[in-house]
Amino acid sequence: MSRRNDDASVPQNGQIPSRAGVGLKPEHYRTILETAPDIGFFEVHAENYMGAGGPPHRYLTEIRNLYPLSLHGVGLSIGADRPLDRDHLNRLKGLIERYRPGLFSEHLAWSTHDTAYFDDLLPVPYTTESLSRVASHIDEVQEALGQQMLLENPSTYLTFAESTYSEIDFIAEIVKRTGCGLLLDVNNVHVASTNQQWDPLRYIDEYPLASVQEIHLAGYTPETDEKGRPLLIDTHDRPVDDIVWDLYQHTIGRLGPMPTLIEWDANVPPWPELKAEAERAEAIMSAIDRKEQARAIAG
Template identity: 75%
Template sequence: MEIPPRAGVGLKPQHYRDVLETAPDVGFFEVHAENYMGAGGPSHRYLAAVRERYPLSLHGVGLSIGAAKPLDRDHLRRLKDLIARYQPGLFSEHLAWSSHGDAFLNDLLPTPYTTETLQRIASHIDEVQATLGRQMLLENPSTYIAFAESTYAETDFIAEVQRRTGCGLLLDVSNVHVASTNQQWDPFAYLDAYPLGAVQEIHLAGFTPETDEQQRPLLIDTHNRPVDRLVWQLYAYVIDKLGPTPTLIEWDADLPSWNELHAEAMRAEACMKSRAPRQEMRLATTV
């Protein structure tokens, strides 16, 4: 089932019954692949019931695409089985690494943007897409530091990975705001330089504001609160350029009630509807 250009929500066990009992009007649901790699149990029963009614997007957090080591073939096999089981409309992973040696780190860590890293990540994405027999989407990271050895701007690096592999892109607008604040980038210039033509899904999430040792703003990508007003502004800017695009509300910690989460999705839906006429008008003037 294809993902429609509407707003979706990350599906959490706390909301299974609300979803199944009320059949809310949302475009799709998204789940983390690693939470469903077991053979059975209640989580699969609920997910199967949701999948019967709604399109599904699958979001991976454990492939460690950016790691300086081969991909975990067992993990990739489990992922392939899960995709065959649920036939998600989209599958995505992060531009990050989370494993070293035999250790798996419970974090998504950034990579330097160098030619060596580019070649390794492109090779890993090629392997993933060949194994799965389908395109994957690559998500831009939330970052807190820059590597001195980087020779590419992040947008140029992502564009070159996409060009070499033919992967799609997942644009996390909240990550753009977090990284731009932490590294003192212009988020609108970032979006202008980003390869928007390859974007097939958008993520929106909350963050925690802190300060660094020099009392400068520091944003932590926590996914534990509503989407910030500045992120909504960036989102509207993107929708003006792209038109309606599948958009996910990510909320992974300190979960709210289903009604509050659904209201966030409806805000994204309203934004897409309000900006769509501008997109159509701009297209009409170019004909």
């Protein structure tokens, strides 16, 4: 099935539609170009396209000509105590100019120290000092890129004893100070809520939903800590869990249809399996949409 080519709703300006998209993996480049599947958008990790040339750019250029694209950074280290890497910001700016993504997002996390890059999203203490550091970094990003960025809520495994803000108050204050938008990762809500023993529904209800412009969904790995408590790891290596689908349904009930990304970065499945996850998200959005319409007519 392909209704993309004649679908007038595909925004020519690159705006991300309120549909489901998937993270673009090299394993699927050819299938996507050969079959032109009906998918709302693709998202890429910016760092994978920071070479000067080569096949990654060749494929992304072709796919961008057919679909809206969102850009997701994993290496900016917004939560670090040191100044942002200006070279990295310039590379991001170059990618944005080249591919005109509909959205750009990064994480509430840090991944660099001294000269080392750790390739992991490390947790940030929720203190006034780190709040002003994160806020000034986001100001710098938005100024350098000339556009709003979305900040993603983290998946965390522990907390800092010195934290004086709740995660939600911390994020809400950043939005207030910087005017950034938010990316709500519903899997991260489930992972962090389980690990920290929070109520995930309350997390979503108290999140600054008015600023949310994109949702992420992914799979996690269940483990336990030394006291036998559940410890969920954000692995992106399997289907979205049923509990996360329920939280997603709740979120869409509050937000209405919203750009929703399926992230599957390790043990990448064959294309049909990934696409089926996107279809499940679209089905939830459509059902909520119909319910809204019915309520509007009834009301």
